Amino acid sequence: MDQFWNHCVEALRKEIPAQQIKLWIEPLTVVEFDEDTASLSMAAPNRFKLDWVLNNYGGRFNELATEFFGCDMAIQWQVAAKQASPLVAPPPASAKNNSEAATQGAPKVAAVKRDEIAATVYERSRLNRDLCFSNFVSGRANQLARAAAEQVASNPGVSYNPLFLYGGVGLGKTHLIHSIGNRLLEQNPNTQIRYIHAEQYVSDVVKAYQKKAFEEFKRSYYSLDLLLIDDIQFFGGKSRTQEEFFYAFEQLIAAKKQIIITSDTYPKDIQGMDDRLISRFNSGLTVAIEPPELEMRVAILLKKAEQQKIMFSEDVAFFVAKHMRSNIRELEGALRRIMAFASFHNKPVTMDLVREALRDMISVHHGQVSVESIQKTVADYYKIKVADMFSKRRQAQIVLPRQVAMYLAKELTEKSYVEIGELFGGRDHTTVLHAVNKISELRNQSSELNHALHVLDQTLKG
Numbered sequence: 032m033d034q035f036w037n038h039c040v041e042a043l044r045k046e047i048p049a050q051q052i053k054l055w056i057e058p059l060t061v062v063e064f065d066e067d068t069a070s071l072s073m074a075a076p077n078r079f080k081l082d083w084v085l086n087n088y089g090g091r092f093n094e095l096a097t098e099f100f101g102c103d104m105a106i107q108w109q110v111a112a113k114q115a116s117p118l119v120a121p122p123p124a125s126a127k128n129n130s131e132a133a134t135q136g137a138p139k140v141a142a143v144k145r146d147e148i149a150a151t152v153y154e155r156s157r158l159n160r161d162l163c164f165s166n167f168v169s170g171r172a173n174q175l176a177r178a179a180a181e182q183v184a185s186n187p188g189v190s191y192n193p194l195f196l197y198g199g200v201g202l203g204k205t206h207l208i209h210s211i212g213n214r215l216l217e218q219n220p221n222t223q224i225r226y227i228h229a230e231q232y233v234s235d236v237v238k239a240y241q242k243k244a245f246e247e248f249k250r251s252y253y254s255l256d257l258l259l260i261d262d263i264q265f266f267g268g269k270s271r272t273q274e275e276f277f278y279a280f281e282q283l284i285a286a287k288k289q290i291i292i293t294s295d296t297y298p299k300d301i302q303g304m305d306d307r308l309i310s311r312f313n314s315g316l317t318v319a320i321e322p323p324e325l326e327m328r329v330a331i332l333l334k335k336a337e338q339q340k341i342m343f344s345e346d347v348a349f350f351v352a353k354h355m356r357s358n359i360r361e362l363e364g365a366l367r368r369i370m371a372f373a374s375f376h377n378k379p380v381t382m383d384l385v386r387e388a389l390r391d392m393i394s395v396h397h398g399q400v401s402v403e404s405i406q407k408t409v410a411d412y413y414k415i416k417v418a419d420m421f422s423k424r425r426q427a428q429i430v431l432p433r434q435v436a437m438y439l440a441k442e443l444t445e446k447s448y449v450e451i452g453e454l455f456g457g458r459d460h461t462t463v464l465h466a467v468n469k470i471s472e473l474r475n476q477s478s479e480l481n482h483a484l485h486v487l488d489q490t491l492k493g
C-alpha cells in the first residue's frame with residue numbers, strides 16, 4: 032500500500048501545486064485494501080476535505096489505482112476516524128478494525144447518513160461520481176452518442192437495449208456510460224447498477240471458475256437493473272467469458288434490464304467474438320463517438336480549465352487544441368502539464384509558457400506522418416498490398432483505399448496535390464484532387480467510412 036500511495040503522490044506532484052498537495056492530498060489516509068473485491072478504502076480528515084478531494088481528484092485517484100494495480104479498483108471514500116495516521120497503510124491485521132472505526136467512530140459520520148449511503152452505493156456500483164452529464168462537453172463528434180445515452184437514462188431497458196457505443200481511445204465512452212449510471216442513481220439510489228471493465232469481467236470469470244462459484248457469479252449479474260460493460264473488445268478470443276456473458280445478456284434483456292456496452296470498434300469488427308454475441312450487440316442501438324473537432328477541443332479545454340480554476344485564454348486554448356488532436360485524454364494530459372509547469376515556474380499561463388511546457392508533445396506530433404506511413408497504414412487497414420498504392424489497377428477494392436490514402440496525405444501532411452500525385456506512382460494532380468473531393472463527400476454519407484478515417488487518423492498519429 033505504501034508503494035501505491037507513493038505512486039499517487041509522485042504523479043499528483045507533477046499535476047498539482049505544492050501547497051495544494053500539502054493542504055488536500057497529504058492529509059489523506061489509505062485505510063484498507065481488499066484484494067479479493069479489488070477495492071480500496073481511503074479517508075479524508077473531514078467532510079469538507081472529503082468532498083473537495085472527491086470533486087477534484089476522485090476520478091484521478093481511480094485512474095492512478097487502475098494504473099498501479101492493473102485493474103479497475105473501487106475506491107470507497109470516508110471521513111477518517113481521529114486516530115487514523117496519514118499516508119500510511121495500516122497493518123493488515125488491524126485493517127478491518129481501522130475501517131470500522133472510521134465509519135462508526137466519528138460522530139460526524141453519523142450526522143451525514145445520506146452521504147454514507149451514497150458511498151456504499153458507489154462502492155457497490157463501481158461508478159465514478161465525477162463522470163456525469165453535467166461535465167460532459169457535447170459537440171458534433173459525440174452528440175448522437177450523448178442523445179442516445181440521455182434517452183437510455185430516461186427510459187432504461189426500454190428505448191435501446193443494448194446501447195453499444197464505440198470509438199477510439201480517450202474519446203469519452205467511459206465518461207458517458209458512467210453518466211448514465213450516475214443519472215439513474217440520482218433518480219433512485221436503490222437501482223442495482225454495476226460498471227465493470229471487460230478485463231475485470233474476464234478475471235471474475237476465471238476466479239469463479241477456480242472457486243467453482245459460478246452460481247454466485249451468475250446471481251450477482253442476473254439481479255442487476257443496469258450493467259455497464261466497458262471495452263468489450265477484451266472478450267475477443269475468450270470463449271468461456273463470452274459464453275458466461277451471453278447468458279447474462281439474454282437474462283437481463285429478457286427481464287428488460289438495461290445493458291450498455293463500449294468498444295473500440297463496431298461489433299462486427301471485434302476480433303475473436305462469437306457471431307451470436309455480435310448479432311446480440313447489434314440488436315439495440317449502435318452509435319459511434321468520433322474524435323472531437325477543433326472547436327469542441329477548445330470548449331473541452333476551457334471547461335476543464337474553469338473547473339480547475341485556471342486562467343486560460345481562448346488563444347491559448349486554440350493553440351493547445353490545434354496541436355493535441357487525437358483524443359480528450361491527451362488534451363487533459365496537456366492541461367495537467369501546463370498547470371504543473373506554471374506552478375513550478377510560478378508564472379501565469381501565457382502562450383510562451385504553453386509552447387515551452389508542451390514542447391516535447393508538440394514536436395512528437397509534428398512531422399511524424401509521412402506519405403509512406405499513410406500508404407502502409409491504409410494498405411494494412413484495407414488488407415491490400417502497399418504496391419497497389421502505386422499501381423494502375425482499377426478494381427473498386429483497391430481504388431477506394433488508394434483514394435483514402437490520398438485524402439489522408441492531403442489532410443495530414445504539408446504536401447501539395449502535385450507532390451502527392453508523384454508519390455502515388457506519378458499520378459496527375461487532378462487525380463489527387465478528385466480523390467480528396469470524393470472522400471470528403473463520401474465520409475458525410477457513410478458512417479463506416481467516417482469511422483475508418485478516424486481509426487486511420489488515430490493510428491497514424493500514434
Ligand SMILES: Nc1ncnc2c1ncn2[C@@H]1O[C@H](COP(=O)(O)OP(=O)(O)OP(=O)(O)O)[C@@H](O)[C@H]1O
Pocket residue numbers: 162166167168169173198199200201202203204205206207262295331359360363
Ligand atoms: N465530452 C467530454 N467532455 C469532458 N470530458 C471528456 C469528454 N470526453 C472525454 N472526456 C474526458 O477524457 C478522459 C478520457 O475519456 P474516457 O476515459 O471516457 O475515454 P474512453 O473513450 O472510455 O477511452 P478508452 O477506450 O481508453 O477507455 C476522461 O477523463 C473523460 O472525463
